[in-house]
Amino acid sequence: MTMYLDEIDTPALILDLDRMEFNIKRMAAFAKECGVSLRPHVKTHKSPEIAKMQLAAGSSGVCLQKVSEVEVFAGAGINDIFLTNEVVVPEKIERMARVAEMIHLGVAVDDIDVVKKTGKIFKDAGTKLDVYVDVDNGMGRCGVQAKNAAEVAKEVSRHDNLVLKGIMGYEGNVNGAKTKEEQLRLSNVAMDKIVIAKKGVERAGMRVDVVSVGCSVSTWINAKHPATTEVQPGMYALNDHVLVKRGVATMQECALTVVATVMSKPARNRAMVDAGSKAFNFDTGLFPIPLDRKGVVMEHFSEEHGWLHLTGTGTSTKIGDRIRFVPAHCCTAVNQHNEMVAIRGDKMDRLIPVLARGKML
Numbered sequence: 037m038t039m040y041l042d043e044i045d046t047p048a049l050i051l052d053l054d055r056m057e058f059n060i061k062r063m064a065a066f067a068k069e070c071g072v073s074l075r076p077h078v079k080t081h082k083s084p085e086i087a088k089m090q091l092a093a094g095s096s097g098v099c100l101q102k103v104s105e106v107e108v109f110a111g112a113g114i115n116d117i118f119l120t121n122e123v124v125v126p127e128k129i130e131r132m133a134r135v136a137e138m139i140h141l142g143v144a145v146d147d148i149d150v151v152k153k154t155g156k157i158f159k160d161a162g163t164k165l166d167v168y169v170d171v172d173n174g175m176g177r178c179g180v181q182a183k184n185a186a187e188v189a190k191e192v193s194r195h196d197n198l199v200l201k202g203i204m205g206y207e208g209n210v211n212g213a214k215t216k217e218e219q220l221r222l223s224n225v226a227m228d229k230i231v232i233a234k235k236g237v238e239r240a241g242m243r244v245d246v247v248s249v250g251c252s253v254s255t256w257i258n259a260k261h262p263a264t265t266e267v268q269p270g271m272y273a274l275n276d277h278v279l280v281k282r283g284v285a286t287m288q289e290c291a292l293t294v295v296a297t298v299m300s301k302p303a304r305n306r307a308m309v310d311a312g313s314k315a316f317n318f319d320t321g322l323f324p325i326p327l328d329r330k331g332v333v334m335e336h337f338s339e340e341h342g343w344l345h346l347t348g349t350g351t352s353t354k355i356g357d358r359i360r361f362v363p364a365h366c367c368t369a370v371n372q373h374n375e376m377v378a379i380r381g382d383k384m385d386r387l388i389p390v391l392a393r394g395k396m397l
């Protein structure tokens with residue numbers, strides 16, 4: 037029986053398949069045009085089903101951030117995963133070794149002792165692991181300083197069960213750059229650091245086959261850099277309000293919305309909807325934006341309530357109205373929900389489980 041968007045109980049996470057497929061194809065075409073591999077970060081949607089759509093569109097594999105996410109995706113049949121994060125606790129490294137028996141796995145490293153520990157655990161397990169030296173290329177999060185990349189790479193090359201693939205850098209600070217000039221400047225800074233790291237590793241006699249970089253904003257710039265071989269953006273598949281503000285997506289390209297119902301109209305200029313911080317998350321400190329609604333602004337949250345300020349034609353908003361909102365940050369909004377309601381046009385197509393929801397170990 038067909039179910040229409042208007043009949044879906046609220047609050048619900050809605051995924052517009054046409055929009056997402058457009059976003060997936062566009063990035064795949066761009067990567068191809070630039071001659072680089074696209075390895076999307078699928079922590080964005082935490083859904084193996086969507087990852088398979090990205091692989092079918094030409095992605096070389098996927099990126100994830102947590103061992104528990106990797107376990108879910110590997111179990112669901114995704115067989116080439118790069119864990120773009122540092123894994124330092126022996127118990128977790130052992131879990132990686134078990135996954136590596138089933139699939140092709142890679143990990144990021146930024147510490148010599150962790151490399152030694154990882155090399156020993158993989159030797160004992162008799163499995164192989166691809167290793168990428170993580171370089172801090174501007175975000176100031178994890179990663180070695182570019183000039184020290186060779187020391188870590190050298191240690192990797194001493195271990196039979198570790199395969200030195202290359203280097204990675206995540207210049208996520210570019211997502212915060214408000215102007216195109218600043219985006220370009222920070223993207224260039226990121227690649228300068230990557231080139232220093234790459235030359236250092238090569239001068240020390242090792243090969244750098246893969247240079248993996250790129251957030252959803254910088255990928256549009258850094259995929260064109262001659263040193264880049266792979267890009268790893270995540271949010272491009274869904275898009276969100278912040279990416280619209282950064283000029284890399286339009287509201288029409290935002291595939292993810294939360295649909296809510298107006299549940300109270302206490303004043304002419306105020307209405308309440310049944311979706312608050314638990315339906316959207318609020319990690320950016322920015323409120324979601326109503327889709328196709330003039331004179332309606334979300335201005336405050338509590339857990340189960342969203343406050344709408346109404347002006348002009350927006351004051352005609354009434355109890356029972358359904359409004360779709362584009363979240364400020366798609367990744368953390370997805371993680372609030374067990375499933376996405378996938379739609380085509382105004383009809384529900386299917387439910388897509390957020391299978392790795394809440395997986396953070």
Ligand SMILES: Cc1ncc(COP(=O)(O)O)c(C=O)c1O
Nearest residue numbers: 077120206251252268269270271
């Ligand atoms: C290491 C790494 N790579 C790639 C991504 C994806 O980038 P974005 O979320 O900007 O699309 C992230 C996101 O946080 C990340 O941490």
